[in-house]
Amino acid sequence: MIRNFNDDISTPEKFVVTLELVPGRESSGRATDSIKSISKEAAQDGRITAVSITDNPGGNPALSPDALGREILDNGMDVIVHFTCRDTNRVGMESRALQLARMGMKNILALTGDYSGKGFGGRGTPVFDFDSVILSSMFKDLNRRLIKTGHSSIFTTGCAVSPFKYTEAETWVQYKKLERKIEAGSSFTITQLGYDVDKYEELLLFKKEKGITIPALASLYLLDKRSARPMHAGRVPGVHVSEKLFQTVMQEWEDAGEGMKHAIERTARLGVVLKGIGYNGIHLGGIHDSFATVGKILDRMDAIEHNWQEYVEEFREESGKRFYLYKDKNRGAAQAESLRKEKIKVKITENCHYMFLKTAHDLFFDKGASLAPVYKRISSRLDQSKTSWVLKKFLEDPFKKVLLSCQSCGDCGIQHVGFLCPESGCPKHTRNGACGGSNNGYCEVNKDKLCVWVRAYQRMKKHGETDKLTCEFVPPRLWELKDTSSWINFHLDRDHQKPKEPTAKAL
Ligand code: SF4
Structure with a gap:
């Protein structure tokens, strides 16, 4: 039987695993076949709750997650559709949402979206008629309309949050925006990607302080040589890869076989740490060719889960001048409050x-x-x-x-x-x-x-x-x-x- 994302995410004792897949700029062919076969194997494996499909990642044209998602759903795997505000205005967005409802695709990750990239003829118009908070409220309103017209199933809308901000201002604004997204209807959140356990934990502490109960999934990524470079250089918005980690990954991948072994081990270790500190699940990315790698990561997680505390230090960054909202975890909310009240100098x-x-x-x-x-x-x-x-x-x-x-x-x-x-x-x-x-x-x-x-x-x-x-x-x-x-x-x-x-x- 098809696993249902909404059911799994609403069950606190379940540790949810979702898989992020990225369509290419083609309507059929190798990349599309590979996404479909990964999804099919994921459904057969039974440990993945849903696959999430990106919406023109990096702002560049790609096969629509709506079309591909429907095929995957028909093959027995639940789907989360990424929905950004970049490419169409509010009329187009509402129309797309209605189409998704009609297609039975009701798990939505509502995002503002990366800035516009290049399509046919050059850079696209950046629309951004809404931001992600307003987009979540549009889905909330659509849900009201669906219920009114007798629909039994409504949209499950989630949002992204990035704890990987290292200045006080960015950190505060991110978390305050998370509160607005929840108020506007987000019922789950997925973090951006980073390899800093204190930042992952910071989000959980913030949730606790504010009494936020929506489930949080932590992003994880199979980091290889090709992906580490732009992430480390800050070319993937919201993602953080430190200099130390970048150098380590580069060395590991001098031999591709060794590089893959290390990547799987790192992903599994971070996965168990995130489960150990209290995340409701993981959102796994960086899988392009085969489901076998996902299986290896999940098997390894099962094997080392009981020892998760042993791996925490590996994902601890040298804080230096970086901002952490709860640097002294024992002081918790009191510390965050006093920080907020400190006066600063501006020009x-x-x-x-x-x-x-x-x-x-x-x-x-x-x-x-x-x-x-x-x-x-x-x-x-x-x-x-x-x-x-x-x-x-x-x-x-x-x-x-x-x-x-x-x-x-x-x-x-x-x-x-x-x-x-x-x-x-x-x-x-x-x-x-x-x-x-x-x-x-x-x-x-x-x-x-x-x-x-x-x-x-x-x-x-x-x-x-x-x-x-x-x-x-x-x-x-x-x-x-x-x-x-x-x-x-x-x-x-x-x-x-x-x-x-x-x-x-x-x-
Ligand atoms: S200053 Fe005010 S009125 Fe002018 S563009 Fe900005 S938001 Fe609009």
Whole structure:
């Protein structure tokens, strides 16, 4: 009988094993045959709960996980479909979700997605109409609709989280975003990949501190010479391979046979450590040719499981200047809390920018302020007399272009990002927290620029206001407001903050 991912993941005593498979840029042929045969053998083996299929990995075109997933499902193996926000807008995404529901493919890994890569004719348009939090809320809403129309099976939506962030700002923002994803409907999470047991454990400690009960699967990867190089160089967003591990892997693979033996042993050892520290399962990647390797890893895990503590030190990094949220595990939550409250120094220009925009926002864009009714009346008059363009052209645009490189989206979200613009400041336009791709504080796409969320965290921390960052669900930008006055839209309750915003209500 086909194993059911939702059933297995909802059974706390089960240790779940899922397998990540990566389709190629072909509709049939060797890579596709190999994915199908690995899945078939996995179903026969019986130890794998589901295979997960990537969605245009690296932003490059590949065979759709929906089409391939359906064939795999028909062959008796449950499937998790990766679903990113990069390639289609909200209309396309909802349509794809309906198609998946129709096809009976309801395990979803909701991701913001890597940045756009190259397809026919060059680099693709990076859409990012939603981020992963909003995407999860779309599935939550679809579930409501499915139930209403009498469907017995609904989407099981999961999310990714990257504990492998080594600056305080990135770590905090990742975990706060995880909370938003759960609030928006994620019912399981899969970590990014790293080989640092303290970071894997950090996520479990965070879950415990916050009372998060959704199951967590830890990513594992059969690390070979070819994959270690880009991972170590930071070319695979969100993945961490240390210098020491990289050098070791390079030496091991001087002889391919020895390299494979070491890779299997390392994967099995990390697997048992992750099971030992409390993960609900593992998510195994890096398997390209045959299921036999997976079988060897799982057999080896069975053989060494009782000794898992022996292997912990192998996966401990020299911490150096790296940030760990619970460095002293005995102090747990208290330590995390005191860290969060520490005040830090930021550049004077950064602080002035923040203070100026925050003051302006509190004076003019607070609906609870005493002058709010006056602003509303003025906005209404300008709007009725069709002269709002004057305000926009001669005051709003110059002000916001200089201070924020405003792109005139008409639905301003700077207050959610430490008074920085999520449109010009973030290539993925995230409004609910950083994607997993930042590296050492820098943007996945504009590698010489600090991630806009890192800047937001730092400027807010200086004022002890980090609690306000990603503290609530931010609905998606309203495209119908493009090139209109965001000031007027705010005061006339037209923007994403309007009291009856349907996406916020869906939560
Ligand atoms: S969020 Fe929109 S309105 Fe606000 S600064 Fe950015 S582009 Fe301009």
